[in-house]
Amino acid sequence: MNYTDLHRIYHQPFFDLIKQSRAVHEEHWTSNEVQLCTLLSIKTGGCSEDCGYCAQSARYTTDVKAEKLMGREQVMERALAARANGSTRFCMGAAWKGVRVGTQKFDQVVDIVKDVATLGMEVCVTLGELGSEEARILKEAGVTAYNHNIDTSPEHYPNIVTTHTFDDRLSTIRHAQDAGMSVCCGGILGLGETIEDRLKMLEVLSNFNPHPESVPINALMPQKGTPLGENVQVDSFSLVRMIAVTRIAIPRAKVRLSAGRTNLSREAQALAFFAGANSIFYGDKLLTAANPRANEDLALLRELGLSAQQPNPSMEAPLADEVRELAPASCALAGCGA
Numbered sequence: 001m002n003y004t005d006l007h008r009i010y011h012q013p014f015f016d017l018i019k020q021s022r023a024v025h026e027e028h029w030t031s032n033e034v035q036l037c038t039l040l041s042i043k044t045g046g047c048s049e050d051c052g053y054c055a056q057s058a059r060y061t062t063d064v065k066a067e068k069l070m071g072r073e074q075v076m077e078r079a080l081a082a083r084a085n086g087s088t089r090f091c092m093g094a095a096w097k098g099v100r101v102g103t104q105k106f107d108q109v110v111d112i113v114k115d116v117a118t119l120g121m122e123v124c125v126t127l128g129e130l131g132s133e134e135a136r137i138l139k140e141a142g143v144t145a146y147n148h149n150i151d152t153s154p155e156h157y158p159n160i161v162t163t164h165t166f167d168d169r170l171s172t173i174r175h176a177q178d179a180g181m182s183v184c185c186g187g188i189l190g191l192g193e194t195i196e197d198r199l200k201m202l203e204v205l206s207n208f209n210p211h212p213e214s215v216p217i218n219a220l221m222p223q224k225g226t227p228l229g230e231n232v233q234v235d236s237f238s239l240v241r242m243i244a245v246t247r248i249a250i251p252r253a254k255v256r257l258s259a260g261r262t263n264l265s266r267e268a269q270a271l272a273f274f275a276g277a278n279s280i281f282y283g284d285k286l287l288t289a290a291n292p293r294a295n296e297d298l299a300l301l302r303e304l305g306l307s308a309q310q311p312n313p314s315m316e317a318p319l320a321d322e323v324r325e326l327a328p329a330s331c332a333l334a335g336c337g338a
């Protein structure tokens with residue numbers, strides 16, 4: 001979708017916008033389900049990058065202490081606990097610039113992925129930059145989705161990060177997609193960007209081919225000691241507007257109401273689900289920051305008559321447009337709405 005269309009859709013009166021996004025949502029997502037994803041930081045802090053929002057960057061003095069890569073057994077324990085709590089996706093994050101084949105840390109992560117992949121959950125990792133070889137090995141090890149956010153518009157990106165470029169992000173995403181992994185890619189609101197930047201980010205995301213399988217929409221959780229630590233919290237109506245436009249622009253993606261839910265009322269979250277969000281990070285912690293308590297989330301879903309989505313560990317990347325058009329009427333491939 002192009003910027004002009006996104007701008008027109010976004011700037012409708014609020015109720016017209018969510019009426020439109022609700023209709024798109026109901027067309028593509030017929031059950032009242034929400035995907036529950038548990039995050040685990042397998043390598044915390046000490047990161048070489050300077051992302052201005054992130055407490056894990058070694059450049060800033062924050063409350064996060066750098067730790068070593070977690071061991072396989074410890075990760076498995078956490079993955080089993082996540083599954084027992086009803087999570088269907090396990091997302092492991094590492095505070096690295098990226099990974100390289102032939103290094104010990106990459107081999108260790110691949111072993112962790114192989115273990116977690118035996119549990120029947122969707123396996124997501126977010127490890128920073130990947131080349132084509134790293135992407136191929138991760139896919140083979142059992143990764144179903146690679147998370148790599150573009151975070152904001154290409155124009156605003158250099159104001160937030162200087163140690164890598166927007167194009168570096170796109171090239172990792174290309175490598176992940178070429179290896180057959182689904183891509184989880186979204187951004188953060190509250191980085192001092194304009195509405196125009198938000199829509200330009202969405203223009204880039206909606207022109208990915210294949211489309212991202214999921215789109216996390218994070219609201220900045222200002223982290224003490226980071227350059228953006230004093231930013232103001234994102235207003236819930238603009239967050240819901242962004243979710244609604246994302247649902248319309250990328251109808252088959254899971255739209256994840258991500259970081260920042262601790263600052264949202266139950267009513268604001270309900271509105272976000274109504275507008276098109278159908279996934280959350282679930283569990284008391286994100287990577288290093290707080291998340292609503294799991295029992296509160298389950299109570300909210302129950303209240304709204306929503307249930308947890310089943311896992312789809314064999315998930316393939318959504319088909320590219322031209323292939324989708326040729327697919328049979330009842331195409332059973334995940335992400336294929338044909």
Ligand code: SAM
Pocket residue numbers: 053054055093094095096097126127128147148149151186187188218219220221222223259260287
């Ligand atoms: N190092 C990897 C990378 O940069 O891709 C993975 C981890 S990084 C923490 C994953 C994403 O979390 C970021 O791209 C950003 O969208 C989100 N994030 C990080 N810090 C955040 C914060 N303080 N508030 C909201 N979202 C945040």
Ligand code: DTB
Pocket residue numbers: 039055091093126147149186187216217218221258259286287288289290
């Ligand atoms: C994403 O878009 N948000 C998650 C996940 N992908 C890796 C991370 C949110 C991090 C929030 C800050 C923290 O926990 O340190």
Ligand code: SF4
Pocket residue numbers: 047048049050051054055056057094095096097128
């Ligand atoms: Fe490092 Fe990722 Fe944090 Fe950037 S967002 S500083 S790459 S952990």
